Amino acid sequence: MSKIIQYRSKCIGCNSCVEHAPNTWEISEDGKSTLKNAEKKGGIYRKEIDESSLEENKKAAADCPMHIIQILP
Numbered sequence: 001m002s003k004i005i006q007y008r009s010k011c012i013g014c015n016s017c018v019e020h021a022p023n024t025w026e027i028s029e030d031g032k033s034t035l036k037n038a039e040k041k042g043g044i045y046r047k048e049i050d051e052s053s054l055e056e057n058k059k060a061a062a063d064c065p066m067h068i069i070q071i072l073p
């Protein structure tokens with residue numbers, strides 16, 4: 001299992017992460033991307049992800065124009 005982290009307040013809602021990993025991300029009514037079923041601590045959203053969605057989320061992290069997605073081992 002890896003951990004995915006999003007600093008959501010800086011999200012510009014570009015939809016790139018949703019395109020890479022639609023099972024993990026969705027655009028919410030406020031126009032920002034939401035990490036589905038995440039825990040929220042302060043402005044940071046966290047969630048465990050399994051191997052099956054790791055590669056697509058690595059791409060989401062790499063392509064996020066705001067660099068607000070991190071994957072931790």
Ligand code: SF4
Pocket residue numbers: 006010011012013014015016017018032033060063064065066067068069
């Ligand atoms: S790729 Fe980054 S900036 Fe774009 S919607 Fe996802 S989290 Fe927000």
